[in-house]
Amino acid sequence: MLKVVKFGGTSLSDSKQFAKVRRIVETDDSRKVIVVSAPGRRETKDNKITDLLYLCHAHIKYDVEFDRILGMIKERYIEIRDECALKIDIGKIIDKAFENIDKNTSQDYIASRGEYFSAMLMAEYLGYKFVDAAEWITFGYDGRVDYKATEEKLRDLQGIYEKIVTPGFYGSYPNDEIKVFSRGGSDITGAIAAALLGADVYENWTDVSGILMVDPRIVDKPKTIARVTYDELRELSYMGASVLHEDAVFPVRVKDIPLNIRNTNDPDNPGTIIRESFEDELEEEYERFITGIAGKKDFSIVNIYKNRMGSAKNRLLRDVLELFEKYDIPIEQIPSGVDSFSVLFPSECIKAKKYDLMAALRNNENIDSCDLSDGISLIAIVGRQMAYRAGISGKIFKALGDNNVNIRTIEQGADEINIIVGVFTEDFERAIKILYESFAM
Ligand code: ASP
Numbered sequence: 001m002l003k004v005v006k007f008g009g010t011s012l013s014d015s016k017q018f019a020k021v022r023r024i025v026e027t028d029d030s031r032k033v034i035v036v037s038a039p040g041r042r043e044t045k046d047n048k049i050t051d052l053l054y055l056c057h058a059h060i061k062y063d064v065e066f067d068r069i070l071g072m073i074k075e076r077y078i079e080i081r082d083e084c085a086l087k088i089d090i091g092k093i094i095d096k097a098f099e100n101i102d103k104n105t106s107q108d109y110i111a112s113r114g115e116y117f118s119a120m121l122m123a124e125y126l127g128y129k130f131v132d133a134a135e136w137i138t139f140g141y142d143g144r145v146d147y148k149a150t151e152e153k154l155r156d157l158q159g160i161y162e163k164i165v166t167p168g169f170y171g172s173y174p175n176d177e178i179k180v181f182s183r184g185g186s187d188i189t190g191a192i193a194a195a196l197l198g199a200d201v202y203e204n205w206t207d208v209s210g211i212l213m214v215d216p217r218i219v220d221k222p223k224t225i226a227r228v229t230y231d232e233l234r235e236l237s238y239m240g241a242s243v244l245h246e247d248a249v250f251p252v253r254v255k256d257i258p259l260n261i262r263n264t265n266d267p268d269n270p271g272t273i274i275r276e277s278f279e280d281e282l283e284e285e286y287e288r289f290i291t292g293i294a295g296k297k298d299f300s301i302v303n304i305y306k307n308r309m310g311s312a313k314n315r316l317l318r319d320v321l322e323l324f325e326k327y328d329i330p331i332e333q334i335p336s337g338v339d340s341f342s343v344l345f346p347s348e349c350i351k352a353k354k355y356d357l358m359a360a361l362r363n364n365e366n367i368d369s370c371d372l373s374d375g376i377s378l379i380a381i382v383g384r385q386m387a388y389r390a391g392i393s394g395k396i397f398k399a400l401g402d403n404n405v406n407i408r409t410i411e412q413g414a415d416e417i418n419i420i421v422g423v424f425t426e427d428f429e430r431a432i433k434i435l436y437e438s439f440a441m
Pocket of ligand 1: 008009037038048050051114168169182183184185186187
């Protein structure tokens with residue numbers, strides 16, 4: 001059994017968090033490959049080490065003295081080292097890393113040091129072998145991960161050392177130059193390691209107990225989603241739920257390795273498991289039928305009318321879509337009636353172009369009339385248990401209707417794992433609460 005385990009910045013912010021990580025790793029011998037982020041914030045006003053490193057780079061680039069920032073960085077690591085009673089001379093390692101720094105030193109190199117120092121400390125603390133990410137995450141010169149080279153190197157290294165700690169967030173080009181992923185990229189490193197080593201599970205430890213069924217700013221203390229499929233996750237994140245970056249799930253998704261999101265501060269909580277599909281659907285999940293609810297605010301609708309539209313509809317649709325393309329307005333939905341159809345899009349995308357777009361539509365001789373309205377918000381009700389089951393949308397609409405929420409638009413994908421309703425923005429939060437309270441409890 002092999003678990004690849006990634007700990008995020010808040011799980012490594014100080015020695016207390018380091019101790020929690022050690023406890024987690026020690027309770028399960030299969031947690032053999034550990035990927036770490038740089039220390040994150042200890043409290044809201046604190047700084048993330050990675051942010052400080054980017055700041056260092058900016059100072060270096062413009063020839064501004066950066067000793068104070070580097071001092072803050074060093075202090076954090078030395079404090080962790082001392083409080084964890086480690087021997088490693090991290091101060092010296094940091095000095096060495098910054099020794100030959102000048103204007104030409106790449107931003108990526110500097111930013112990557114946060115994970116590098118963090119992994120060094122953690123390796124000693126766990127008694128695991130430190131393996132530099134630059135030794136195995138290999139980028140091609142096109143900036144993409146060279147999976148073949150990366151796999152060979154990682155397999156070799158893990159074959160030799162078995163239990164390793166490796167920094168997240170970066171790798172190297174064939175000429176050894178360091179390259180980082182996008183921010184939050186340690187998630188990607190962990191997913192790549194899990195996929196290439198064929199891990200039984202990829203555990204991603206953070207500061208929340210998994211993915212919540214609904215935005216906690218709207219519903220107080222919502223439930224955690226115990227099991228979610230990648231497709232459901234995609235629907236939820238597209239509709240505004242903050243979940244993992246797609247690049248961070250892709251490697252494990254293609255290998256069908258379960259991704260388990262866990263909370264370092266609540267290690268007994270099983271968190272959320274993400275998989276392609278689940279063989280056994282649980283009675284409780286079937287009964288609840290909703291996996292999660294997410295929503296996005298502030299959409300506008302253009303309504304297009306044409307009496308006896310009939311076969312002219314195709315042409316009209318094309319004309320309208322071409323105009324949206326010309327004005328670079330992304331379309332979200334196209335609900336359609338017999339002699340009319342509507343185009344729904346984010347309000348912010350039309351601001352400056354509003355009059356031009358409406359004038360162009362009015363000038364189209366095939367359109368009888370058109371109008372524009374704002375103030376629509378979309379709510380996605382997502383659940384694999386909704387597919388091919390009669391009566392689900394009825395229940396959803398009834399709950400909203402009984403509470404006097406007017407539904408402006410309705411959309412359901414053919415895979416039936418989501419139903420998206422458009423409501424007036426002033427009803428947005430209330431509608432989400434109603435749906436959660438009616439079906440998620
Ligand atoms: N330390 C990096 C960041 O703050 C990467 C990570 O934590 O995943 O973005």
